[in-house]
Amino acid sequence: MTTERADAARNRAMILRATEDLLTYREAMPISVDSIAARAGVGKGTVFRRFGSRSGLFRELLAERATRIGEQISHGPPPLGPGAPPGDRLLAFLDALADLAATNATLLAAHAMACAAGRHDDPTYRRWHEHLRQLVGQLRPDLDAGYVAHVLLGAFDAELVRRTIADGGGDRLRAAVRALARCLLPPGPERSCRPGP
Amino acid sequence: MTTERADAARNRAMILRATEDLLTYREAMPISVDSIAARAGVGKGTVFRRFGSRSGLFRELLAERATRIGEQISHGPPPLGPGAPPGDRLLAFLDALADLAATNATLLAAHAMACAAGRHDDPTYRRWHEHLRQLVGQLRPDLDAGYVAHVLLGAFDAELVRRTIADGGGDRLRAAVRALARCLLPPGPERSCRPGP
Amino acid sequence: MTTERADAARNRAMILRATEDLLTYREAMPISVDSIAARAGVGKGTVFRRFGSRSGLFRELLAERATRIGEQISHGPPPLGPGAPPGDRLLAFLDALADLAATNATLLAAHAMACAAGRHDDPTYRRWHEHLRQLVGQLRPDLDAGYVAHVLLGAFDAELVRRTIADGGGDRLRAAVRALARCLLPPGPERSCRPGP
Amino acid sequence: MTTERADAARNRAMILRATEDLLTYREAMPISVDSIAARAGVGKGTVFRRFGSRSGLFRELLAERATRIGEQISHGPPPLGPGAPPGDRLLAFLDALADLAATNATLLAAHAMACAAGRHDDPTYRRWHEHLRQLVGQLRPDLDAGYVAHVLLGAFDAELVRRTIADGGGDRLRAAVRALARCLLPPGPERSCRPGP
DNA sequence: ATATAAGCGAGACGGTACGTCACGTCTTTAG
DNA sequence: CTAAAGACGTGACGTACCGTCTCGCTTATAT
Numbered sequence: 020m021t022t023e024r025a026d027a028a029r030n031r032a033m034i035l036r037a038t039e040d041l042l043t044y045r046e047a048m049p050i051s052v053d054s055i056a057a058r059a060g061v062g063k064g065t066v067f068r069r070f071g072s073r074s075g076l077f078r079e080l081l082a083e084r085a086t087r088i089g090e091q092i093s094h095g096p097p098p099l100g101p102g103a104p105p106g107d108r109l110l111a112f113l114d115a116l117a118d119l120a121a122t123n124a125t126l127l128a129a130h131a132m133a134c135a136a137g138r139h140d141d142p143t144y145r146r147w148h149e150h151l152r153q154l155v156g157q158l159r160p161d162l163d164a165g166y167v168a169h170v171l172l173g174a175f176d177a178e179l180v181r182r183t184i185a186d187g188g189g190d191r192l193r194a195a196v197r198a199l200a201r202c203l204l205p206p207g208p209e210r211s212c213r214p215g216p
Numbered sequence: 217m218t219t220e221r222a223d224a225a226r227n228r229a230m231i232l233r234a235t236e237d238l239l240t241y242r243e244a245m246p247i248s249v250d251s252i253a254a255r256a257g258v259g260k261g262t263v264f265r266r267f268g269s270r271s272g273l274f275r276e277l278l279a280e281r282a283t284r285i286g287e288q289i290s291h292g293p294p295p296l297g298p299g300a301p302p303g304d305r306l307l308a309f310l311d312a313l314a315d316l317a318a319t320n321a322t323l324l325a326a327h328a329m330a331c332a333a334g335r336h337d338d339p340t341y342r343r344w345h346e347h348l349r350q351l352v353g354q355l356r357p358d359l360d361a362g363y364v365a366h367v368l369l370g371a372f373d374a375e376l377v378r379r380t381i382a383d384g385g386g387d388r389l390r391a392a393v394r395a396l397a398r399c400l401l402p403p404g405p406e407r408s409c410r411p412g413p
Numbered sequence: 414m415t416t417e418r419a420d421a422a423r424n425r426a427m428i429l430r431a432t433e434d435l436l437t438y439r440e441a442m443p444i445s446v447d448s449i450a451a452r453a454g455v456g457k458g459t460v461f462r463r464f465g466s467r468s469g470l471f472r473e474l475l476a477e478r479a480t481r482i483g484e485q486i487s488h489g490p491p492p493l494g495p496g497a498p499p500g501d502r503l504l505a506f507l508d509a510l511a512d513l514a515a516t517n518a519t520l521l522a523a524h525a526m527a528c529a530a531g532r533h534d535d536p537t538y539r540r541w542h543e544h545l546r547q548l549v550g551q552l553r554p555d556l557d558a559g560y561v562a563h564v565l566l567g568a569f570d571a572e573l574v575r576r577t578i579a580d581g582g583g584d585r586l587r588a589a590v591r592a593l594a595r596c597l598l599p600p601g602p603e604r605s606c607r608p609g610p
Numbered sequence: 611m612t613t614e615r616a617d618a619a620r621n622r623a624m625i626l627r628a629t630e631d632l633l634t635y636r637e638a639m640p641i642s643v644d645s646i647a648a649r650a651g652v653g654k655g656t657v658f659r660r661f662g663s664r665s666g667l668f669r670e671l672l673a674e675r676a677t678r679i680g681e682q683i684s685h686g687p688p689p690l691g692p693g694a695p696p697g698d699r700l701l702a703f704l705d706a707l708a709d710l711a712a713t714n715a716t717l718l719a720a721h722a723m724a725c726a727a728g729r730h731d732d733p734t735y736r737r738w739h740e741h742l743r744q745l746v747g748q749l750r751p752d753l754d755a756g757y758v759a760h761v762l763l764g765a766f767d768a769e770l771v772r773r774t775i776a777d778g779g780g781d782r783l784r785a786a787v788r789a790l791a792r793c794l795l796p797p798g799p800e801r802s803c804r805p806g807p
Numbered sequence: 808a809t810a811t812a813a814g815c816g817a818g819a820c821g822g823t824a825c826g827t828c829a830c831g832t833c834t835t836t837a838g
Numbered sequence: 839c840t841a842a843a844g845a846c847g848t849g850a851c852g853t854a855c856c857g858t859c860t861c862g863c864t865t866a867t868a869t
Contacts, residue, residue, distance in 0.1 A: 024834055027846065051824055062848035067826060069846095139375055162399075163392035166371075166380055170396060173370030174363075178336055183363055195360035199367060202359075202399045223864080224815070248855060250818095259817030264857060418860055421820060445850055456822030461852065463820095533769055556793075557786035560765075560774055564790060567764030568757075572730055577757055589754035593761060596753075596793045618841085642829055653843035658831065 031069050033059040035080055042125045050129060052076075074133040078141055081130045084123055085143045088115050092150055105157040106204050110197065112150060113171065117196045120175045121189035128177035139169075148172060158205055167203070174199065228266050230256040232277055239322040247326060249273075271330040275338055278327045281320055282340045285312050289347055302354040303401045307394065309347060310368065314393045317377045318386035325374035336366075344369060355402055364400070371396065425463055427453040429474055436519045444523060446470075468527040472535055475524045478517055479537045482509050486544055499551040500598045504591065506544060507565065511590045514574045515583035521571035533563075542566060552599055561597070568593065622660050624650040626671055633716040641720060643667075665724040669732055672721045675714055676734045679706050683741055696748040697795045701788065703741060704762065708787045711771045712780035719768035730760075739763060749796055758794070765790065 023031075037059035041050050052073050056063040070076040088099075097103035098111040120127055131138065138144055151168035159167075173179075174196060183192045234256035238247045249270050253260040267273040285296075294300035295308040317324055328335060335341055348365035356364075370376075371393060380389045417425075431453035435444045446467050450457040464470040482493075491497035492505040514521055525532065532538055545562035553561075567573075568590060577586045628650035632641045643664050647654040661667040679690075688694035689702040711718055722729060729735055742759035750758075764770075765787060774783045 022835085024845065026834075030847080049824090052826090053824070056848095063825090064827085064848050065846075073825075139379065159399075162395050163388065166376070166388075166392040167396055169373075169376045169379075170367065170371045173373055173376070174367045176366075176370055179363070179366045179370070182336065191360065191363075195363040198359050199364055202356075206403065227816080246854095249857085250855070253818090259815095260856090261818070261858080261860095262816060265815080270856070416861085418819065420859075424821080443850090446852090447850070450822090457851090458823075458853085458855095459821055467851075533773065553793075556789050557782065560770070560782075560786040561790055563767075563770045563773075564761065564765045567767055567770070568761045570760075570764055573757070573760045573764070576730065585754065585757075589757040592753050593758055596750075600797065621842085640829095643831085644829070647844090654830095655832085655844070656842060659841080664830070 027069070030059070030061050030065055034061060034066055034069065034076070035083065038076060038080055039126075042129055074137070077126070077130040077133045078143070081123075081126060081141075082143045084119065084126065085147075088112075088119060089143075089146060091115070105154045109151070109154045109158065109203070110200055112154070113174075113196050113200050114193060116147070116172075116175055117189070117193045120180045121184055121192055124177065124181050124184060127175070127180060131177040144172065155203065159203060162203075171200075171203075224266075227256070227258050227262055231258060231263055231266060231273070232280070235273060235277055235326075236323075239326055271334070274323070274327040274330040275340070278320075278323060278338075279340050281316065281323065282344075285309075285316060286340075286343060288312070302351045306348070306351045306355065306400070307397055309351070310371075310393050310397045311390060313344070313369075313372055314386070314390045317372045318381055318389050321374065321378045321381060324372070324377060328374040341369065352400065356400060359400075368397075368400075421463070424453070424455050424459055428455060428460055428463065428470070429477065432470060432474055433520075436523055468531070471520070471524040471527045472537070475517075475520060475535075476537045478513065478520065479541075482506075482513060483537075483540060485509070499548045503545070503548045503552065503597070504594055506548070507568075507590050507594045508587060510541070510566075510569055511583070511587045514569045515578055515586055518571065518575050518578060521569070521574060525571040538566065549597065553597060556597075565594075565597075618660075621650070621652050621656055625652060625657055625660060625667070626674065629667060629671055629720075630717075633720055665728070668717070668721040668724040669734070672714075672717060672732075673734050675710065675717065676738075679703075679710060680734075680737060682706070696745045700742070700745045700749065700794070701791055703745070704765075704787050704791045705784060707738070707763075707766055708780070708784045711766045712775055712783055715768065715772045715775060718766070718771060722768040735763065746794065750794060753794075762791075762794075 034055060037055050038050070041055060041058060052066055053063055055076070056066050059066075066076065070079055091099045092112065094100060098107040099115060103111070130141075134141055139148075148165075148168045151171055152164045155162060155167050155171075156164035180192060183195065231252060234252050235247070238252060238255060249260055249263055252273070253263050256263075263273060267276055288296045289309065291297060295304035296312060300308070327338075336345075345362075345365050348368055349361045352359060352364050352368075353361035377389060380392065428449060431449050432444070435449060435452060446460055447457055449470070450460050453460075460470060464473055485493045486506065488494060492501040493509060497505070524535075528535055533542075542559075542562045545565055546558045549556060549561050549565075550558035574586060577589065625646060629641070629646050632646060632649060643657055644654055646667070647657050650657075657667065661670055682690045683703065685691060689698040690706060694702070721732075730739075739756075739759045742762055743755045746753060746758050746762075747755035771783060774786065
């Protein structure tokens with residue numbers, strides 16, 4: 020595919036927009052592909068053609084939302100972008116994720132629901148995981164960086180995020196994540212907990 | 217109901233056994249209630265009568281598996297049971313969870329799939345969460361204990377566990393969890409970072 | 414299946430009735446299974462469960478309509494039923510078919526559309542064909558009775574029937590069929606091959 | 611349009627040839643336009659530009675096959691062409707149709723499938739019907755010539771032809787048609803209603 | 808022991824949502 | 839600038855599977 024046809028791009032945008040609308044209105048999961056297609060004013064086949072499956076639709080929507088963070092990680096200014104020390108980047112990245120999660124709770128829920136067990140293969144998830152893995156690896160060679168990266172991403176689990184912001188708002192989420200992240204930072208001079216080899 | 221009918225008890229066991237078998241054979245999720253009923257040699261209605269729903273079936277199966285840990289937490293000997301210092305209990309509990317997860321990876325996956333967003337309401341999950349919340353609260357008053365407890369339980373996410381033991385075995389899972397947990401322990405001069413049994 | 418469940422029978426009737434209604438309203442073909450299910454107030458799955466396919470639905474509806482004729486052929490009074498000479502039975506049967514076709518033109522069309530090439534396997538068609546084959550075989554051993562029986566049934570082709578009654582009414586259809594049928598009767602002393610007006 | 615471009619003519623031929631091939635290979639109906647285009651080595655749009663629709667493709671293919679008969683009817687020698695008595699022309703025409711049907715059974719099936727209810731509007735069908743209508747009208751003023759003409763064409767129904775030649779070959783079809791046609795001839799001294807063997 | 812009522816077993820049933828299919832259209836590009 | 843190529847739009851179809859409901863039978867209890 021060299022370039023996307025004009026009508027395809029238009030319908031693609033309409034479908035994504037319709038999905039957003041429905042996610043905003045209905046917090047509950049039952050957002051059927053039919054309802055999305057109907058609201059977008061296109062046939063159901065179009066949705067499946069463009070996104071492959073229900074999962075693919077939410078995946079792509081999440082990817083769209085995650086674009087900004089991804090770009091800032093790669094080319095943005097410190098501390099989120101390259102150049103800052105790993106500890107600062109880690110905190111900045113988790114802050115960004117917390118922001119994203121707090122403002123897209125329902126999308127996360129839908130994405131989690133749709134992607135089910137395959138969420139580890141989601142491109143967005145993989146990118147985030149890779150970023151975390153590298154930072155953690157630099158900060159704490161004593162930890163299983165890959166595993167810890169997954170656990171940190173699990174801290175933004177849709178249901179957990181929803182419950183947390185429902186009882187404390189986005190601030191509580193950010194604070195909790197931040198406090199948790201600091202536990203992973205290497206201990207300073209006054210911290211005696213020195214991990215073994 | 218005074219007593220459980222003999223055939224009912226027998227069928228209940230057959231259903232649970234059939235579910236285990238299917239979980240062992242098929243790693244993939246699509247284990248339909250029909251297939252379970254067929255393999256158990258009972259009608260589908262029996263499954264729903266006994267367990268209420270697909271989720272209930274997996275919930276009960278997990279609860280059965282979690283019975284030992286629950287009892288040891290409540291009445292067992294330290295460090296898992298009462299009496300040991302919180303840090304030791306936390307590590308012991310997470311060790312136990314890692315063992316359970318390593319030996320029941322597919323069940324966890326099925327449970328996660330079936331319970332979906334409602335897994336926070338699962339009795340077993342709640343009990344574990346409450347236990348962790350108290351321990352974390354005692355150890356680290358500076359953290360959001362409830363949130364951290366959820367994150368720690370997220371470290372036993374089905375898909376994550378599966379991938380971890382697939383690439384490193386149960387030992388890697390246990391080690392990774394242990395290393396991660398130590399980050400949460402408060403720094404203390406007299407507590408070794410590697411608490412022995 | 415020993416006996417049909419009460420609710421199944423009720424829904425079955427509702428579906429057939431809804432199909433009739435839609436056939437009455439909309440002469441055109443596009444009667445989707447969804448529209449039938451919606452009008453019947455049941456799910457689409459129910460329609461497919463009971464009738465197997467879109468074709469099966471129309472087949473069964475036609476069979477229901479053809480029940481009277483089938484019974485009269487088997488056990489009814491002459492000349493349609495047994496006992497009358499073959500020539501009289503042939504004419505009576507074709508008359509009955511013409512009546513049925515004239516009053517169920519749209520159903521025939523839908524049935525033809527749905528059954529497509531497989532209409533020769535339709536139970537109702539087969540019964541009618543067998544009846545005709547026997548009568549023709551008795552009347553005209555010189556003809557290929559099976560083939561002629563198919564041709565005679567082809568005289569009630571949905572599109573042909575529709576056009577004929579649209580330009581001449583049911584009477585024209587009946588007369589045309591009758592005149593055609595007389596050509597097949599063996600020439601007798603008092604019954605000329607050229608029937609009088 | 612003054613003349614057909616060379617490549618257009620070539621593509622047209624390739625499409626028709628591809629359709630024939632597929633009709634020969636696959637007796638079953640599901641010959642999609644995509645498969646035809648693919649086998650012809652052209653884009654699907656080309657097929658639709660040339661033939662308007664799926665139906666149009668089969669219609670044109672049938673028309674091509676029917677060209678010889680049409681010419682012989684109009685300008686050929688008796689008994690098929692003009693000049694012979696109606697009875698002879700009728701028999702000759704039906705013979706020719708039987709030959710055509712026997713050698714193009716699958717094409718007839720595809721044509722019937724594609725044209726569906728609109729086959730009465732097919733140019734080829736109309737020409738044949740008109741020819742038959744006139745002959746029947748001359749031979750048997752007592753019959754509904756238009757209706758009988760349709761019934762006679764129905765004797766070459768695709769499914770019927772297929773079954774007949776499958777169980778008796780083309781000879782059985784020709785004989786059956788011939789015997790049936792003689793029933794329509796007016797009784798004459800030297801031409802009995804009961805034709806001999 | 809037998810009749811009767813309560814409740815269980817089996818799976819057919821009801822319905823929703825999904826993904827597929829193939830027609831016909833429309834945009835893009837090559838000649 | 840015309841035509842080829844095929845990506846695109848569309849909606850009906852049939853399927854899968856969850857949870858419910860009905861019917862027949864088994865078990866416990868009363869006589």
